[in-house]
Amino acid sequence: MRIWVLLLLVAAVSTKRFTKCELVRTLKAAGMDDFFSVSLAHWVCMAFAESNYDTLAIHFIAEDIFVINNRRWCSDGKFPGKKDCPFTCNQLFSLQNSIDCAKIIVQKLGMTPWKGWRYECWGQDVSKYVAGCGV
Incomplete structure (x- = not known):
């Protein structure tokens, strides 16, 4: 059974349901636009596919916007x-740590580790x- 951990785009213990444009601005400010050739639109599409921009969305075991597998990515x-x-997986509650980890994932494997992206955004x-959203 896969165990999943959280990757929240907000500070620890905070939860948020982003609007599309809030998330666009947050990710752009964090340097995600065109990072490793992944467009901002693909990041936002993936977040929508995974959680509908809601940090409390429930997918199997995880509650998050992005889902990171603890078997490979965090301890x-x-x-x-x-x-x-x-x-550590708990450190992914930090916005900067979450983004840094997501960038590592994309550098190693592209966007394919995110099932929502593969099914809803790819191609x-x-x-x-x-x-x-003015970007």
């Missing part, structure tokens, strides 16, 4: 071994995810 003590992100016109 939580359940799965031993070296992890690709230099954070699609995702321009509507940034339309009307």
Whole structure:
């Protein structure tokens, strides 16, 4: 059984349901636009597909906007071994740590680790995810 951990785009213990444009501005300010050739529209589409921009969305075990697998990416003590992100899973509640880890994932594997992105965004016109947000 896969165990998932949180990747929240807000500070620890905060929860938020973003509007599309709030998320667009948050990710753009964090340097996600065109990071490793991934457009801002693809990041926002993936967040919509995973959680409808809601940090309390429930997917199987996880509650988040982005889902990061603790078997490979962060350490939580359940799965031993070296992890690709230099954070404990709890440290992913930090906005900067979450973004840094997401960037590592994209550099290593692209967007394919996110199932929502694969099924809803890959090969699609995702321009509507940034339309009307002034970016």
